Amino acid sequence: MKPFRILGGLFLLAPFLASATGTVEVPKGVWEGTLGTKAIVACFNAEYPSGSYFYKQYRKAIALGRSEKDSFWHEGGETGLWALGPGKGTTLTGTWKNVKGTPVTLPIQLNLSDATDSDKACASDGYAGLLEAPPKIETGKKEEFAAGRSFRRLRFAGQETIELSGPEPTLAAINRELRRDFDTSKDTIKEYFDKRREFLGRVGVPAEDENTADPSYWTSQWLSIRNYTWTAGTGRAGISWFYRTWDLQTGKQVDLWTWFASRQPSPNAPGPGPIATSGGSMTPKLRRFLFRHAGIDPSKAEENCEFNYRQDAYYDLTLEAKGMRFAQPDFGNGCAIEIEVPYADLGPVLTPAGKAAVRRIVESPN
Numbered sequence: 001m002k003p004f005r006i007l008g009g010l011f012l013l014a015p016f017l018a019s020a021t022g023t024v025e026v027p028k029g030v031w032e033g034t035l036g037t038k039a040i041v042a043c044f045n046a047e048y049p050s051g052s053y054f055y056k057q058y059r060k061a062i063a064l065g066r067s068e069k070d071s072f073w074h075e076g077g078e079t080g081l082w083a084l085g086p087g088k089g090t091t092l093t094g095t096w097k098n099v100k101g102t103p104v105t106l107p108i109q110l111n112l113s114d115a116t117d118s119d120k121a122c123a124s125d126g127y128a129g130l131l132e133a134p135p136k137i138e139t140g141k142k143e144e145f146a147a148g149r150s151f152r153r154l155r156f157a158g159q160e161t162i163e164l165s166g167p168e169p170t171l172a173a174i175n176r177e178l179r180r181d182f183d184t185s186k187d188t189i190k191e192y193f194d195k196r197r198e199f200l201g202r203v204g205v206p207a208e209d210e211n212t213a214d215p216s217y218w219t220s221q222w223l224s225i226r227n228y229t230w231t232a233g234t235g236r237a238g239i240s241w242f243y244r245t246w247d248l249q250t251g252k253q254v255d256l257w258t259w260f261a262s263r264q265p266s267p268n269a270p271g272p273g274p275i276a277t278s279g280g281s282m283t284p285k286l287r288r289f290l291f292r293h294a295g296i297d298p299s300k301a302e303e304n305c306e307f308n309y310r311q312d313a314y315y316d317l318t319l320e321a322k323g324m325r326f327a328q329p330d331f332g333n334g335c336a337i338e339i340e341v342p343y344a345d346l347g348p349v350l351t352p353a354g355k356a357a358v359r360r361i362v363e364s365p366n
Contacts, residue, residue: 259354
C-alpha cells in the first residue's frame with residue numbers, strides 16, 4: 001500500500017476501518033473547541049470514519065482514524081487516542097490520552113461550527129480553508145554531502161529543489177537555475193491546494209506528491225542532481241525521476257550521453273518528466289561494448305527478461321565514484337540490467353569531448 005506525504009509525516013492511503021463491534025458513529029462536520037487548554041479545530045468525514053484536527057496555534061493537520069481493535073479515534077503516528085461520547089446536538093465531549101510515556105488525560109470539548117458538507121467535511125472551506133495560506137519558499141536544515149560541500153532543501157507548494165554551498169564559483173549561477181525549478185503559476189498553486197482538499201475529503205489529511213531533490217555526484221569538476229517524484233495516491237506508475245549534470249568549470253548543464261556520440265529515444269522511460277539529460281536507449285555500438293564488458297549474452301536472457309535486452313531498453317546514465325553506470329529501472333523482478341564501467345576502460349566508446357571530460361574526472365577526483 002503506497003504511503004503518501006502529509007504535513008508532519010507519512011500516512012497510508014486507505015480508509016480507516018470501522019470498529020469490529022459494529023457501525024462507527026461519526027460526529028459529522030467541522031468542530032471547534034479545546035483539547036486541554038489549547039484551541040483546536042477538528043473535522044470528521046461521513047463517507048467513512050476519517051478525520052483530523054489541528055491546533056489553531058500551529059495549523060498543521062493531525063490525522064484521526066479508527067481501527068478494528070478498539071473504539072478510539074487514533075491519531076496519525078499513534079501519538080494519542082480520542083475517546084468521544086455520543087454527540088449532543090451541536091456539542092461533543094470526550095477525552096484525549098497519550099500512548100507513550102507517563103499517562104496523561106485531557107478533556108476534549110467541541111462545538112459544531114460547520115455542517116454544510118458532512119460527507120467530506122475535512123475538504124470544506126470551514127476546515128481546509130483554515131489550513132490554506134499563500135505558499136512561500138521553505139528552507140530546510142543544512143545537510144552535508146562531503147567535507148566542504150553542503151546543501152539545503154527548498155520547498156514551495158509541494159515542489160522541492162536544493163541550494164548548494166561549496167568552493168566552486170559557479171554554484172551561485174546553478175543555485176539561481178535550481179530556483180527556477182519552482183513553478184509559481186496560479187494554476188500550479190491551485191492544483192496543489194485542490195489535491196490537498198481531495199485527500200482531506202477522502203482520508204482526512206492533506207496529501208502531497210512526494211518530491212525530492214538530492215545531489216548524487218559532486219566533485220570540483222562535475223555535479224549531478226537526482227529529482228524524484230511519487231504522485232500521491234498512485235502506485236509504481238506514478239513514479240518518475242531524472243538526473244541533471246553540470247560542468248562546474250562553466251556552470252552549464254551537460255548531456256552525458258553526448259560523451260558516447262548520442263543516445264537513442266526510448267519509449268520505455270520510467271514515467272513522465274524532464275528526462276532528456278539522464279536517460280535513453282544505447283546506440284548499437286555502445287550496447288555491444290557494455291554487454292561484452294559485463295559478460296552479458298542477450299541470446300541467453302530468460303524469457304521473462306527479454307524486454308530488458310532489447311535495443312530500445314531504457315537506461316539511466318550516471319557518474320559514480322569509480323566509473324559511469326548504465327542502469328535500468330528496477331521493478332523487482334530480477335531482470336534489471338546495471339553495468340558500471342571504470343573510467344579508464346571507457347576509451348573505445350567515448351567521443352573526443354567524452355575523452356576530455358573523463359580525463360578531467362580521473363585527474364581531479366575531488
